[in-house]
Amino acid sequence: MTSFIPKDLTTPVLHHLLLSAVAPRPIAFASTISAKAEPNLSPFSFFNVFSANPPILVFSPALRGTDGTKKDTLHNIEAVNEVVINVVNHSIVHQMSLSSTAYPKGTNEFDKSGLTMLASDTVKPFRVAEAPVQFECKVNEIKPLGTGPGAGNLVICEVLKIHIHNAVLNKDNTINQDALDLVSRAGGSYYNRAKSGFFEIPKPLSRLGIGVDAMPSHIKNSTVLTGNDLGMLANVEALPHKDAVDSFINDLSKRCPEVAKASLTEKHKAAQKYLSRGEVQSAWKLLLS
Numbered sequence: 001m002t003s004f005i006p007k008d009l010t011t012p013v014l015h016h017l018l019l020s021a022v023a024p025r026p027i028a029f030a031s032t033i034s035a036k037a038e039p040n041l042s043p044f045s046f047f048n049v050f051s052a053n054p055p056i057l058v059f060s061p062a063l064r065g066t067d068g069t070k071k072d073t074l075h076n077i078e079a080v081n082e083v084v085i086n087v088v089n090h091s092i093v094h095q096m097s098l099s100s101t102a103y104p105k106g107t108n109e110f111d112k113s114g115l116t117m118l119a120s121d122t123v124k125p126f127r128v129a130e131a132p133v134q135f136e137c138k139v140n141e142i143k144p145l146g147t148g149p150g151a152g153n154l155v156i157c158e159v160l161k162i163h164i165h166n167a168v169l170n171k172d173n174t175i176n177q178d179a180l181d182l183v184s185r186a187g188g189s190y191y192n193r194a195k196s197g198f199f200e201i202p203k204p205l206s207r208l209g210i211g212v213d214a215m216p217s218h219i220k221n222s223t224v225l226t227g228n229d230l231g232m233l234a235n236v237e238a239l240p241h242k243d244a245v246d247s248f249i250n251d252l253s254k255r256c257p258e259v260a261k262a263s264l265t266e267k268h269k270a271a272q273k274y275l276s277r278g279e280v281q282s283a284w285k286l287l288l289s
């Protein structure tokens with residue numbers, strides 16, 4: 001057995017040990033709003049339910065590991081003490097991951113991740129329409145746990161209203177766990193799909209991904225590409241240059257001459273296959289051809 005004393009470790013090393021050992025963790029997809037009414041959406045896996053009476057959820061936006069500053073979510077909650085906590089299922093996992101990109105303050109991550117803002121009934125922040133369960137909450141207390149980089153801030157939230165998609169409800173209004181298809185976060189780039197186990201999503205770019213809002217409209221409005229496909233495509237820093245697209249298509253045409261006559265739908269289906277193998281650049285080149 002190897003033993004460690006926390007104070008002998010750097011925060012990144014300690015962070016890795018804690019987050020790999022306490023896993024998988026559920027993900028609060030937290031929607032907040034700034035004092036200037038700018039929407040914000042970010043995931044937090046320091047999250048759980050702590051009470052049913054009153055109904056209490058707690059999550060923790062830490063001070064940034066780089067410079068100890070507060071994340072936008074924390075700033076927003078300090079200004080407007082309301083939050084919608086959306087749960088994350090497998091069909092929005094790539095969009096959720098993209099939304100964790102450190103976009104500049106004031107950026108609307110709903111637009112960046114291509115998720116739909118749905119007005120709430122009791123609070124100002126928007127719900128994520130695609131999330132299967134959405135908790136409208138008021139924030140009862142924010143409890144800082146320290147002052148340095150990586151220090152957590154417990155955000156103690158009381159649930160005011162719960163919205164559940166009918167597709168995940170049984171006839172007796174219990175939740176169908178299989179249909180819910182939750183994902184959770186483990187160490188490093190690992191996630192866990194409750195039904196089928198671990199999978200990986202590379203961390204979003206530290207240089208900012210272009211976002212779904214910057215994608216050509218035939219791609220973002222595709223009837224073939226899923227939200228996860230869009231989330232993967234939007235996590236590139238720039239679109240491939242025309243030369244790279246042309247040379248990719250020339251090579252491909254030699255192997256598959258039918259590519260020259262492919263319809264938009266056929267191209268989208270082929271791009272989806274590239275994405276399923278993690279070949280994002282090839283998918284982009286095909287889509288832009």
Ligand SMILES: Cc1cc2nc3c(=O)[nH]c(=O)nc-3n(C[C@H](O)[C@H](O)[C@H](O)COP(=O)(O)O)c2cc1C
Nearest residue numbers: 042043044045046060061062071072073100101102
């Ligand atoms: C799945 C996932 C879980 C995360 N959990 C946390 C967390 O519990 N606490 C935290 O401070 N950051 C967490 N992050 C990182 C934040 O989402 C990220 O710093 C984000 O940019 C914060 O956005 P904001 O500045 O708009 O609040 C997580 C990221 C991902 C992808």
